[in-house]
Amino acid sequence: MCHMVNTNGMILPVKEVSRLAHEKGILVAVDGAQGAGMFNVNLHDLGCDFYTVSAHKWLFSPKGVGIFYAKESSQSQLKPLMVARGYEDTSIRRLENYNTRNLPEVLGLGAALDYRKAIGAQKIHDRAFELKHYFRDKIKGNQKLVLKTPASDEQSAAIQVVEILGKDVQEVKERLFEDHGIDCRPMSNFGLNAVRLSFAIFITKSQIDILVDALKSIVDS
Incomplete structure (x- = not known):
């Protein structure tokens, strides 16, 4: 497993x-x-x-x-x-x-x-969950951005998968890369139609802000 x-x-x-x-x-x-x-x-x-x-x-x-x-x-x-x-x-x-x-x-x-x-292993652990919560809070309330990853810390950490309703995941992946320089993994299996985002310890909150703005620009286009 x-x-x-x-x-x-x-x-x-x-x-x-x-x-x-x-x-x-x-x-x-x-x-x-x-x-x-x-x-x-x-x-x-x-x-x-x-x-x-x-x-x-x-x-x-x-x-x-x-x-x-x-x-x-x-x-x-x-x-x-x-x-x-x-x-x-x-x-x-x-x-x-x-x-x-x-x-x-x-x-x-x-x-x-x-x-x-x-x-330090604990610092890395804590950072993973800090970035996860920061990202989820930034997109909270946007009805077009649907998280496909469980919310609880027992069930998820620094990988978050999000779908833009009404947009094909391959289009979203390409626009994130071509228009904003953000690379991510498109997940189309199991009906996810969502991009996988990985928040490693070197990712900053300002970079997550840029990511969220990019996602919202695709939502509004």
């Missing part, structure tokens, strides 16, 4: 699903690509067996490198895809006993984690 759904930014109840699954002897693997780095993630509290991170997203690492977590009690369930030196190792290291790897990307991940540590 996903931790955060990439289409509409919804946070799924991993902890509750893990508890229910484990009661039936089911392992839980979580795709944390859109969550890790955006908000605080406590893997022990979530209770899932496996958790993966696409590190180039909210950790700001180079592309091509990621993070894989396996709960110690579940590691024995994993089988290597190839037989290589160290395959008899009983620890999780048996999955990475190979000699050739992309060291610059691994070092880039280390630098990204150093950057995150220098800022």
Whole structure:
């Protein structure tokens, strides 16, 4: 399952699903690509067996490198895809006993984690929700701007997805980019017809003001 759904930014109840699954002897693997780095993630509290991170997203690492977590009690369930030196190792290291790897990307991940540590995980977490609330407050009351992302902090964070009623999402995406220099992801699956907006820690409130003005200009056109 996903931790955060990439289409509409919804946070799924991993902890509750893990508890229910484990009661039936089911392992839980979580795709944390859109969550890790955006908000605080406590893997022990979530209770899932496996958790993966696409590190180039909210950790700001180079592309091509990621993070894989396996709960110690579940590691024995994993089988290597190839037989290589160290395959008899009983620890999780048996999955990475190979000699050739992309060291610059691994070092880039280390630098990204150093950057995150220098800022502070809690500051990053708090900033994600601060920007989320600022954006939602700015468009509140505009009947043409419809949020497709849940409002509560338990169900969403720094990804917000909004539809402009009466406008095709591809047109909205193109006009935001061509007329205002704002790039975003158009989400057309599942009838969303909405643009996905990502508020990373380096985004400023003045930039969100510009975004909101741009959205309103498209509404009025």
